Amino acid sequence: EVHLVESGGDLVQPGGSLRLSCVASGFTFSSAWMNWVRQAPGRGLEWVANVNPDGSGKYYMDSVKGRFTISRDNDKNSVYLEMNSLRAEDTALYYCFSGVGHWGQGTLVSVSA
């Protein structure tokens, strides 16, 4: 059975930092593109970033370039999202999504003073 479990979400002040983690099991993690997708309360899905299977290729949405960094550790079946200079508009439920179709349940990031 496939599992994606996110963690690391928290309440943080504007300008603060967080590191999200997603641990995967039940599929060949090292062969899959991995994505972070977010959803603000009452809004649609918004792609944030992805990383290719060997970690050499990374892409970001425009509004997080220079602030967020995606990385992965295939030995630990994990993907990470380092988030710096957080803004109120980054407040959302952050999902881990594998390119082979699996989703986690999300971790909540709230940015507020």
Added chain:
Amino acid sequence: QAVVTQEPSLTVSPGGTVTLTCGSSTGAVTSGHYPYWFQQKPGQAPTTLIHHVNNKYSWTPARFSGSLLGGKAALTLSGAQPEDEAEYYCLLVYNGVVVFGGGTKVTIL
């Protein structure tokens, strides 16, 4: 970044057929955009229905199908069931960059 467009809402009768579309601001959607389709019900994480235009997963109900139609990606629901009432999102890939559509609220009525 490109903009991906979906119908905001559609209504279908139980047992009926409805087609959702997914367009791109850059022109025609092709297989090179690797279209995906997702279903999301209130309070739940999304589930993936279709990948790479028309490929289903083991959990995808047979009544869902994907295609390219008139320069757009399309998701057709044939024989709608009450449990299909949900928000549906498409996704397109532009040279590694991913863009979601705004979602289509499907009502079964």
